[in-house]
Amino acid sequence: MSVESHTSxxxxxxxxxxxxxxxxxxxxxxxxxxxxxRPALNTLDxxxxxxxxxxxxxxxxxxxxxxxxxxxxxxxxxxxxxxxxTTLISTVGGAAGPLYGTAFLKAAxxxxxxxxxxxxALVAVLTAARDGIVLRGKAESxxxxxxxxxxxxxxAAAAAHAAGSGVGDILLAAADAAAQGxxxxxPLVARKGRxxxxxxxxxGHRDPGAQSTALLLRAAADxxxxxx
Amino acid sequence: MKxxxxxxxxxxxxxxxxxxxxxxxxxxVSHDPxxxxxxxxxxxxxxxxxxGGGSGHEPLHSGFVGYGMLDAAVPGPVFTSPTPDPxxxxxxxxxxxxxxxxxxKNYTGDVLNFETxxxxxxxxxxxxxxxxxxxxxxxxxxxxxxxxxxVAGTVLVEKIAGAAAERGDDxxxxxAVAEKVNSRVRTMGVALTPCVVPHAGxxxxxxxxxxxxxxxxxxxxxxxxxxKLEPADAIVDRLLGPILEDLPFDNGDxxxxxxxxxxxxxxxxxxxxxxRAAEVLKEHGITVTRSLVGNFTTSLExxxxxxSVLKLDDELTTLWDAPVQTAALRWGR
Numbered sequence: 156m157s158v159e160s161h162t163s164x165x166x167x168x169x170x171x172x173x174x175x176x177x178x179x180x181x182x183x184x185x186x187x188x189x190x191x192x193r194p195a196l197n198t199l200d201x202x203x204x205x206x207x208x209x210x211x212x213x214x215x216x217x218x219x220x221x222x223x224x225x226x227x228x229x230x231x232x233x234x235x236x237x238x239x240x241t242t243l244i245s246t247v248g249g250a251a252g253p254l255y256g257t258a259f260l261k262a263a264x265x266x267x268x269x270x271x272x273x274x275x276a277l278v279a280v281l282t283a284a285r286d287g288i289v290l291r292g293k294a295e296s297x298x299x300x301x302x303x304x305x306x307x308x309x310x311a312a313a314a315a316h317a318a319g320s321g322v323g324d325i326l327l328a329a330a331d332a333a334a335q336g337x338x339x340x341x342p343l344v345a346r347k348g349r350x351x352x353x354x355x356x357x358x359g360h361r362d363p364g365a366q367s368t369a370l371l372l373r374a375a376a377d378x379x380x381x382x383x
Numbered sequence: 384m385k386x387x388x389x390x391x392x393x394x395x396x397x398x399x400x401x402x403x404x405x406x407x408x409x410x411x412v413s414h415d416p417x418x419x420x421x422x423x424x425x426x427x428x429x430x431x432x433x434x435g436g437g438s439g440h441e442p443l444h445s446g447f448v449g450y451g452m453l454d455a456a457v458p459g460p461v462f463t464s465p466t467p468d469p470x471x472x473x474x475x476x477x478x479x480x481x482x483x484x485x486x487x488k489n490y491t492g493d494v495l496n497f498e499t500x501x502x503x504x505x506x507x508x509x510x511x512x513x514x515x516x517x518x519x520x521x522x523x524x525x526x527x528x529x530x531x532x533x534v535a536g537t538v539l540v541e542k543i544a545g546a547a548a549e550r551g552d553d554x555x556x557x558x559a560v561a562e563k564v565n566s567r568v569r570t571m572g573v574a575l576t577p578c579v580v581p582h583a584g585x586x587x588x589x590x591x592x593x594x595x596x597x598x599x600x601x602x603x604x605x606x607x608x609x610x611k612l613e614p615a616d617a618i619v620d621r622l623l624g625p626i627l628e629d630l631p632f633d634n635g636d637x638x639x640x641x642x643x644x645x646x647x648x649x650x651x652x653x654x655x656x657x658x659r660a661a662e663v664l665k666e667h668g669i670t671v672t673r674s675l676v677g678n679f680t681t682s683l684e685x686x687x688x689x690x691s692v693l694k695l696d697d698e699l700t701t702l703w704d705a706p707v708q709t710a711a712l713r714w715g716r
Contacts, residue, residue, distance in 0.1 A: 197583065205462050205602045206583050244499065248463040253495035291495060348491045351529045352522055352604045 172271030173322050173379060178232040179223055180378035182239055185371045186216035192370055199363040203350035208251060208363040215247035215255070233266035250348060251364060254288050254301065261287030277325055278309075278316045285309045292347065299345035299357060301364035307332035307339075308372055326376035333372040337365040384579045384586070391581040395438045395458055402445055406710045409449040413476070416469035419445045420455045424477045430548040430557045431455070431477030434486040434541055435470060436493050437462040439580070440601055443538060443680045446711030452545035453486075453709070461580050461683075462602045464492035470500035474509060482510035482554035486541055486561060488533025489517040512554060514561040516540055518570040518691065520629045521598025521606040534601050535643040535680040535689045536568035539703075542712065546705035560702065564693065569629050571622040572606070572689030574599035576647060578682045597621050601645070601682045615652065619659040622690045627667060632694060634668030639675070639703065641691040646681035648688055653677065656688050664692070673703055679711065 170177070189196075189212045196209030219242045226235065236259050244256030265283035266272055272280060285305040294300040311332035315325045340362040345351045350362065388394055395417065402419065403412035410419050418435070425431060434444040435457030444456035454477035459465035474483050483504070487497045494515060501511045518536030544561040552560070574596045577586035587603035590596060595618070598606020607625075632638065642657040644650070653676050661671050672695060680689070693699070706715030 201583070201587060205604070206580060206587055207460070207463050210582055211460075211463060245466050245468045248459050248466050248496065249492040250464075250495050252464075252466055252492075253499050292491070347529055349529070349602070349604055352532070352600060356605060 170323070170379070171321060172273045173232065173277065174271045175230055175232050175235060177379060178235040179226075181375045182216070182219060182223060182235070184374040184378050186220055188370050188374050189213050189216050189367065192367075196363050196367055199361055199366055202360045203345065203353055203357045204363060205349055207249065208367065211247045211249045211251055212255075212367050215243045215252065218242050218246040231266075231268060231270055232272060233263045233268060236260075236263035236266060250292070251367070254292050254364070257287040257291045258284040258305075272322065274316050274320065274322050274325055277322050278312050281305075281309050281312050281329060294347040297343060298347045299340050299343040299350060299362045299365075300347050301362065301368045303340045303343070303362065304333040304336040304365040304368035304372070307336040308368070323376070323379045326372070326379045330369070330373040330376040333365075333369040337361055337369040340365045384584060386579070386581060388581055391584075394581050395460060398438070398441070399445070399458065402710070409708060409710060410445070413469075413472065416472050418455055418457045418469045418473035418476070419448050420473065420476050421449050421453070424454050425479040426454070426477075427479045428481055428551075429479050430481045430552065430554050431474070431479055431483040432486060432541070432545055432548055432557070433457065433470065433473050433477060433483060434537070435459065435465050435473070435497075436488050436490070437464055437602070439578070439683045440680050442678070442711035444541070447538065447541050447545075447709045449707070449709035450716065451549045451705055451707035451709075452541055452712065454548075461582070464490065464496045467496050467500035467503060470497060471503045474500065474504040474511060475507070478509050482512065484544065484548070484554065484557050484561065485511060485513040486537065486544065487513055487515050488537055489515045489530055490532060491529050493533075510554060512558050514540070514544075514558060514565060516565050518565065518568045519598075519600065520569050520571050520625045521600070532600050532604070534570045534572065535641060535691045536565065536570045536693070538643075538675075538679045539568055539639065539641065539691065539693050540564045542707060543699055543702045545707070546702040549705065560698070564699065567630065567699075568691055568693040569626040570689050570691040571597075571626050572599045572601070572643075572645065573597055573618055573622060573687045574603070574606075574645065574682075575612070575686040576684075578603050578646070578685040580683070595687075599645075599682075599685075599687060601680060603682060603685065615655045616659045619656055619690065620663065623660055623663050623692075626690065626692050627669075630692075630694060632667065632669055632692060636669045637672045637695045637700075638664065638669055639673040639693040639695055640664065640671045641675045641679070641693070643680050643689045643691065644678035645685040645687040645689070646678060647684045647686035650677065653688055656690065660690050673700065
């Protein structure tokens with residue numbers, strides 16, 4: 156890493172709270188990562204679904220980008236998340252639209268009118284997002300859905316917070332757990348969504364929704380570590 | 384794969400524009416957000432009926448908008464549910480003050496988006512009810528799946544509920560008759576070749592030249608088993624067996640028999656299927672009193688067919704026979 160640092164070399168510094176700038180960086184980075192992974196997500200979905208998850212997520216996040224550019228400077232993080240929610244609900248379609256839309260809507264509700272998200276609030280935000288998806292989709296852990304990324308991520312975030320980590324490390328723990336959760340969907344039989352029609356034929360394939368969740372949480376962690 | 388399209392991104396919009404140009408006497412088309420309504424919507428005092436879902440199943444649903452059937456259809460992207468916005472807009476456009484019924488095929492995406500839309504429309508004071516169609520016997524209905532899929536039986540629900548609304552039934556009665564049809568219709572399909580989603584450009588699944596998928600879904604989802612190609616009569620027997628056992632249909636029943644093409648199978652083959660299906664029903668003492676043969680719930684260019692059997696009674700037969708004037712079904716006026 157060729158980064159100049161006044162403090163500890165090679166150690167990215169993390170802010171104490173996540174602000175509007177982080178929220179905007181996260182969504183923009185998420186859009187970039189989803190665009191890059193569009194074919195890969197389509198392929199995962201073609202294996203056990205209908206082959207359009209990458210297409211739908213990319214369409215939704217691309218629709219968010221111009222709206223972010225139009226936001227006023229003083230927009231609060233919660234308002235950004237709410238804008239993401241309503242845009243995804245109205246552009247993604249499929250099951251992913253209402254599910255991710257609900258996740259961002261509940262996240263926005265958890266942030267409320269705060270101008271920054273501290274470590275405790277971050278755990279609450281991730282938990283609210285996960286709970287929203289469970290409420291809308293009625294899936295449980297082990298059903299081979301995005302919940303299988305979200306729940307390990309929420310658990311890891313809570314554990315990191317309990318261990319005294321800051322927001323950057325909490326997001327890293329969540330991203331790592333989500334990535335592992337996505338991998339761990341591979342041996343599962345699906346019990347929700349189109350993949351459930353496959354029965355045992357779904358075994359060996361990664362759930363595309365769990366994978367897109369892992370990508371989004373990785374993006375959140377990547378833009379939280381600010382190198383100085 | 385060769386397709387008669389321009390930019391894959393414009394498939395749904397350009398088809399809607401063509402549909403509007405061809406059928407201006409029956410429908411109007413809203414382009415942003417995209418939905419199709421009957422030309423005289425909203426009909427005051429009549430229950431409005433809205434259906435929709437991913438595109439690629441034409442003539443379902445836009446081909447069934449018109450007098451005596453749907454008031455509006457909401458086409459999503461190919462094989463992807465529409466979002467709540469156009470569903471809400473279509474619901475508002477057909478609300479004649481007597482409430483609106485959503486006819487939803489049982490897929491996770493459709494159900495979630497229509498539920499969200501119903502919440503939003505209800506918040507605006509429209510009385511919205513939903514009936515979820517799940518006629519596909521290929522899927523085991525259990526706690527461990529998303530449940531049975533809505534397939535070609537949807538057309539029969541839309542026709543019969545549409546006739547009930549047209550004659551002035553109230554929302555409770557229209558909901559009840561839609562649920563009655565759904566509870567008495569069973570469907571199973573077969574695929575001979577896969578379909579190709581335009582933006583994907585490659586087949587959604589792979590079947591060897593000598594393989595068929597018994598119990599296929601209308602998006603190419605797998606069914607019960609993949610077997611070697613057999614003569615048509617043997618395939619019909621494989622489809623009808625589970626259908627007849629499921630309801631079950633009994634000696635003495637009068638039924639509507641629908642043989643539906645998946646998009647890539649010629650009519651001449653559909654009639655070969657119908658012939659065998661009618662024979663088998665007769666052997667079981669079941670009388671086919673109404674019939675429908677053609678491409679009504681398709682899966683793009685997939686070759687294959689589905690068989691639907693609906694147990695009729697006087698009420699359902701009367702409503703089936705009632706006048707209808709849509710792009711894809713028309714009789715009696």
